[in-house]
Amino acid sequence: EVQLVESGGGLVQPGRSLRLSCAASGFTFDDYAMHWVRQAPGKGLEWVSGISWNSGSIGYADSVKGRFTISRDNAKNSLYLQMNSLRAEDTALYYCAKDMYDYIWGSYQFDPWGQGTLVTVSS
């Protein structure tokens, strides 16, 4: 069974940094692109960033470009999101999601998703 478990969320002051992690199991992690998608409280879904299976292709939403960095460690079956210069509007539940297809970048079909880790940016 595919499992994605996010961690690293918490309360952080504006302008500070936070690093999220996603531990993957139940599939061949290094065959698949991975993504971060967030959901502000009571709001809809927003794709944040994605990374190809070999880290050769990376994408970011305009809202986080230059502040967030996605990375992965295939030896550890782990996905990361380094979030710098955090703003109040970054407050959200951050989901890790697996791409549907192996060895394809840009299919952007997210299945499955983890349960999320909550990031709250407030002074």
Add this chain to the structure above:
Amino acid sequence: DIQMTQSPSSLSASVGDRVTITCRASQSISSYLNWYQQKPGKAPKLLIYAASSLQSGVPSRFSGSGSGTDFTLTISSLQPEDFATYYCQQSYSTPRFGQGTRLEIK
């Protein structure tokens, strides 16, 4: 950026009803359209991909159609477990979701 607009934003229906949710893209996205279901306190779940392909394990009462700019998600006979929020998402370019449609019990 391609914008996605869902309608309606909310919908009340009864068990056994046939329900249709629509999603419109601001420009043509061919069939690069996916549908997700999200229940309160849970992560989204992929229902339909590539506009009309049913994800494995999803009941056949769910179906999707459309291409270009206009798409629909249909639930042929609502079951109690179907009351949730539904999102469309374009995968033609940088992913973007619709604002969601909340399906409530009448």
